[in-house]
Amino acid sequence: xxxxxxxxxxxxxxxxxxxxxxxxxxxxxxxxxxxxxxxxxxxxxxxxxxxxxxxxxxxxxxxxxxxxxxxxxxxxxxxxxxxxxxxxxxxxxxxxxxxxxxxxxxxxxxxxxxxxxxxxxxxxxxxxxxxxxxxxxxxxxxxxxxxxxxxxxxxxxxxxxxxxxxxxxxxxxxxxxxxxxxxxxxxxxxxxxxxxxxxxxxxxxxxxxxxxxxxxxxxxxxxxxxxxxxxxxxxxxxxxxxxxxxxxxxxxxxxxxxxxxxxxxxxxxxxxxxxxxxxxxxxxxxxxxxxxxxxxxxxxxxxxxxxxxxxxxxxxxxxxxxxxxxxxxxxxxxxxxxxxxxxxxxxxxxxxxxxxxxxxxxxxxxxxxxxxxxxxxxxxxxxxxxxxxxxxxxxxxxxxxxxxxxxxxxxxxxxxxxxxxxxxxxxxxxxxxxxxxxxxxxxxxxxxxxxxxxxxxxxxxxxxxxxxxxxxxxxxxxxxxxxxxxxxxxxxxxxxxxxxxxxxxxxxxxxxxxxxxxxxxxxxxxxxxxxxxxxxxxxxxxxxxxxxxxxxxxxxxxxxxxxxxxxxxxxxxxxxxxxxxxxxxxxxxxxxxxxxxxxxxxxxxxxxxxxxxxxxxxxxxxxxxxxxxxxxxxxxxxxxxxxxxxxxxxxxxxxxxxxx
Numbered sequence: 001x002x003x004x005x006x007x008x009x010x011x012x013x014x015x016x017x018x019x020x021x022x023x024x025x026x027x028x029x030x031x032x033x034x035x036x037x038x039x040x041x042x043x044x045x046x047x048x049x050x051x052x053x054x055x056x057x058x059x060x061x062x063x064x065x066x067x068x069x070x071x072x073x074x075x076x077x078x079x080x081x082x083x084x085x086x087x088x089x090x091x092x093x094x095x096x097x098x099x100x101x102x103x104x105x106x107x108x109x110x111x112x113x114x115x116x117x118x119x120x121x122x123x124x125x126x127x128x129x130x131x132x133x134x135x136x137x138x139x140x141x142x143x144x145x146x147x148x149x150x151x152x153x154x155x156x157x158x159x160x161x162x163x164x165x166x167x168x169x170x171x172x173x174x175x176x177x178x179x180x181x182x183x184x185x186x187x188x189x190x191x192x193x194x195x196x197x198x199x200x201x202x203x204x205x206x207x208x209x210x211x212x213x214x215x216x217x218x219x220x221x222x223x224x225x226x227x228x229x230x231x232x233x234x235x236x237x238x239x240x241x242x243x244x245x246x247x248x249x250x251x252x253x254x255x256x257x258x259x260x261x262x263x264x265x266x267x268x269x270x271x272x273x274x275x276x277x278x279x280x281x282x283x284x285x286x287x288x289x290x291x292x293x294x295x296x297x298x299x300x301x302x303x304x305x306x307x308x309x310x311x312x313x314x315x316x317x318x319x320x321x322x323x324x325x326x327x328x329x330x331x332x333x334x335x336x337x338x339x340x341x342x343x344x345x346x347x348x349x350x351x352x353x354x355x356x357x358x359x360x361x362x363x364x365x366x367x368x369x370x371x372x373x374x375x376x377x378x379x380x381x382x383x384x385x386x387x388x389x390x391x392x393x394x395x396x397x398x399x400x401x402x403x404x405x406x407x408x409x410x411x412x413x414x415x416x417x418x419x420x421x422x423x424x425x426x427x428x429x430x431x432x433x434x435x436x437x438x439x440x441x442x443x444x445x446x447x448x449x450x451x452x453x454x455x456x457x458x459x460x461x462x463x464x465x466x467x468x469x470x471x472x473x474x475x476x477x478x479x480x481x482x483x484x485x486x487x488x489x490x491x492x493x494x495x496x497x498x499x500x501x502x503x504x505x506x507x508x509x510x511x512x513x514x515x516x517x518x519x520x521x522x523x524x525x526x527x528x529x530x531x532x533x534x535x536x537x538x539x540x541x542x543x544x545x546x547x548x549x550x551x552x553x554x555x556x557x558x559x560x561x562x563x564x565x566x567x568x569x570x571x572x573x574x575x576x577x578x579x580x581x582x583x584x585x586x587x588x589x590x591x592x593x594x595x596x597x598x599x600x601x602x603x604x605x606x607x608x609x610x611x612x613x614x615x616x617x618x619x620x621x622x623x624x625x626x627x628x629x630x631x632x633x634x635x636x637x638x639x640x641x642x643x644x645x646x647x648x649x650x651x652x653x654x655x656x657x658x659x660x
Contacts, residue, residue: 001339001358001360001361002357002358002361003357003358004331004332004333004352004354004358004649005295005296005331005332005333005334005652006295006296006297007293007294007295007296007321007329007330007332007354007652008293008294008295008296008299008318008319008320008321009291009292009293009318009319009320009321009325010032010291010292010293010294010299010302010303010316010317010318011289011290011291011316011317012289012290012291012306012314012315012316012317013287013288013289013290013314013315014287014288014290014306014310014313014314015286015287015310015313015314016283016285016286016287016288018309018310018313018314019278019288020274021309021310022290022306022309022310023274023277023278024270024274024657025305025309026277026655027270027273027274027277027655027656027657027658028657029302029305030654030655030656030657030658031294031295031298031302031654032292032293032294032302032654032655033292033293033294033330033652033653033654033655034277034280034281034290034291034292034655035280035291035292035293035328036048036279036280036281037280037281037282037289037291038282039282040282043282043289044281044282044283044284044287044288044289045282045284046282046283046284046285047282048278048279048280048281048282048283049275049278049279049283050279051275051276051278051279054097054271054272054275055272055275055276057097058097058268058269058271058272058275059272061097061100061101061104061264061268062265062268062269062272064104064108065104065261065264065265065268066265068104068107068108068111068257068261069258069261069262069265071111071254072253072254072257072258072261073254075250075251075253075254090263091263091264091267095267097268097271100264100267100268103264104264107257107261110253111250111253114246114249114250114253115250117246118243118246118247118250121239121242121243121246122243124239125236125239125240125243128232128235128236128239129236131218131232132229132232132233132236135217135218135228135229136229155194155195155196155197155199155200155203156192156193156194157192157193157194157195157203157204157207157214158190158191158192158193158214158215158217159190159191159193159207159212159213159214159215160185160188160189160190160191160212160213160215161188161189161191161207161210161211161212161213162187162188162189162210162211163184163187163188163189188213190215193207266658269657269658270657270658273655273656273657274657277655280292292655293329293330293652294654295332295652299318303316303318321354323355323474325354326353326354326355326473326474327353327354327648327650328650329353329354329355329650330354330650330651330652330653331351331352331353331354331649331650331651331652332651332652333346333347333351333358333360335360337405338364338405338409339360339361339364340402340405341402341403341405341406342360342363342364342367342406343360344402345363345367345633345636346358346359346360346363346645347651349637349641349645349647350645350646350647350648350649351647351648351649351650351651352469352645352647352649353473353646353648353649353650354649355469355472355473356469356472356473356644356645356649357465357468357469357472357644359465359641359644359645362461362465362640363636363640364409366458366461366636366640367410367632367633367636368409368410368412368413369413369454370454370458370577370631370632370635370636371410371413371414371628371629371632372410372413372414372416372417373417373451373454373577373578373581374576374577374580374581374584374624374627374628374631374632375410375414375417375580375581375584375624375625375628376414376417376418376420376421376423376439376581376584377414377417377418377421377423377424377425377426377584377588377620378414378415378418378419378423378424379418379423379424379425379427379617380414380418380425380617380620380621380625381410381411381412381413381414381415381416381417381418382411382415383411383621384407384408384410384411384414384621384625385407385408385411385412385415386411387404387407387411388403388404388405388406388407388408388409388411389404389408390404391403391404391407392404392405392408410628410629417581419434419435420434420435420436421434421436421437421438421439421581421585422434422435422436422437422438423438423439423585423588425588425613425617426585426588426589426591426592426613426616426617426620427592428589428592438585439578439581439582439584439585440582440585440586440589441585444578444582447578447581447582448575448578450578451574451575451576451577451578451581452571452572452574452575454574454577455570455571455573455574455577455635455639456496456571456574458574458635458639458640459492459567459570459571459639459640459643460489460492460493461640462484462639462640462641462642462643462644463484463488463489463492463643463644464489465643465644466479466482466484466485466488466643466644467479467484467485467486467489469644470482470485477529477532477533477536478529478533480525481525481526481528481529481532482526482529483526483559483562483563483566484643484644487521487522487525487526488522488526488563488567490517490518490521490522491518491519491522491523491526491563491567492567493518494514494517494518494519494522495518495519495567497514497518498514498515498518498519523560523564526556526559526560526563527556527557527560528556529556529559530552530553530555530556530559531552531556534552570638570639570642573635573638573639574635574639576631576635577635580624580627580628580631583624584620584624584628587616587619587620587624588616588617588620590616591612591613591616591617591620592613592616594612594616595608595609595610595612595613595616596609598612
């Protein structure tokens with residue numbers, strides 16, 4: 001509960017001929033966290049494989065496969081393309097990147113050919129549609145499209161005028177305007193104007209005054225408007241058939257290739273991860289050295305598995321982590337049930353190192369208490385707990401279950417503090433049954449002192465955890481003389497003791513001694529920490545910190561000042577627990593005041609007052625609940641984690657061929 005998952009170091013010497021088999025098998029198991037091993041006399045003489053070019057090639061293939069999958073999705077919008085790790089068809093284990101590249105190239109060429117043919121057919125169809133659209137208004141007129149002005153006694157003009165100009169044209173002498181039976185378009189009517197050749201210019205001039213637009217008819221020898229449309233209707237029908245055939249071919253290709261593309265992506269991802277893994281271990285001409293970390297309970301099974309797949313042709317060494325390995329050991333936090341949601345709070349801040357105390361249990365207890373103190377209402381807390389129970393029933397969704405566990409715990413905490421405060425949906429008549437007092441109507445100073453007291457406990461736990469962590473990591477100077485080490489605890493609790501029990505020390509004549517031991521000595525310890533660390537570094541032959549003695553003294557003075565102000569700020573920050581508890585009570589009080597006014601001043605005031613009380617409690621649950629959750633998390637991160645958790649732990653990320 002208080003430590004990460006125990007890890008074991010594993011080092012394996014394997015033959016080059018077993019490399020592919022071993023890596024694929026380890027990638028399928030997904031339990032070994034690989035570590036980089038440097039080539040040298042104690043490992044292997046040859047540098048690890050340089051997989052840069054292979055990785056770049058895999059990235060290029062993945063990009064092309066992704067584009068191919070997107071093209072398939074655009075062709076079939078209803079198609080859900082399978083991602084790596086999906087359900088594509090099985091591929092040959094001997095399929096190489098070259099074969100994948102060639103197969104992808106053929107698919108790209110086929111799809112590009114279908115796209116080009118479809119685009120060509122669409123362009124031809126659009127041209128035909130445009131031509132037919134220009135002639136369609138004149139379908140009922142068997143007028144020639146080659147030379148409308150070839151007649152000796154008549155001159156034809158075709159075009160359109162605004163509908164308002166039709167009456168004017170009908171009264172124009174020396175010409176005849178015939179509206180065509182086609183419906184108007186955009187307020188304009190297609191017409192045929194007939195006049196004599198001698199009146200052609202005069203008719204044209206009159207038409208211009210009426211905003212006449214000439215029809216842009218194609219000049220086609222030997223065809224009339226009707227015959228032109230009849231011949232082109234056949235071409236359009238044929239083009240549509242061809243277009244439907246090509247579209248069906250594209251749909252079939254997209255549907256057939258989707259799973260294959262997904263399988264190829266999966267294989268390329270595997271090859272990329274294999275190339276990355278080969279960069280971790282040095283080698284000889286015939287063997288290589290594989291090293292990494294594995295959970296202790298999985299080590300025997302992995303040892304047996306490696307011996308089996310290599311038929312005993314391997315040398316395996318498994319050992320426990322040494323003290324010097326602490327920062328390098330990967331950390332895995334595997335809480336289940338009620339602690340898992342709080343584990344996520346820890347990992348969001350940062351992982352502890354392998355040697356440090358795992359704080360999830362303390363986070364769970366403190367977070368629930370902090371929330372309950374700010375959101376103390378038995379009725380509203382019961383609603384939160386009920387909502388958490390409902391969410392917990394949704395077993396298919398892990399996120400809902402985790403949220404449900406948090407809601408149930410903080411809801412029950414709120415119920416407990418609500419009983420202490422005597423708050424049951426803020427009903428004034430029930431306050432007299434409080435185990436202690438209402439946050440707003442009681443003694444605010446006592447509530448603030450209680451909040452500070454809870455903060456002192458939380459901060460003190462953080463200090464104790466920091467001391468344990470520093471000693472376990474071998475950082476003795478930091479553990480003894482650090483701001484959050486033994487001297488920090490002495491200063492913090494000494495200051496609190498002097499503030500609370502100064503009269504007791506004075507009555508026994510020990511005030512000066514207490515100040516010296518509890519205040520001056522810790523401050524001196526903080527100030528000499530940097531010089532002591534510099535001395536230890538010098539004795540170990542390590543290089544000195546840049547800046548020399550002046551910088552060292554300045555850092556000591558600044559660190560001491562930060563320690564004093566930091567403890568003051570961290571402790572007073574917990575006053576917000578009382579402040580938010582009082583604001584919660586004030587909001588409920590305001591709700592009942594408004595409800596009382598409505599009950600006395602409006603018709604059906606009792607009904608309206610009840611609705612206000614229900615709505616006010618709903619707002620309090622949502623608004624105050626969010627505020628309490630955020631503020632409790634803020635206190636955890638800044639006032640608690642900041643004392644002991646640097647977040648420098650390395651996550652346990654086992655080598656895996658597929659997306660976990």
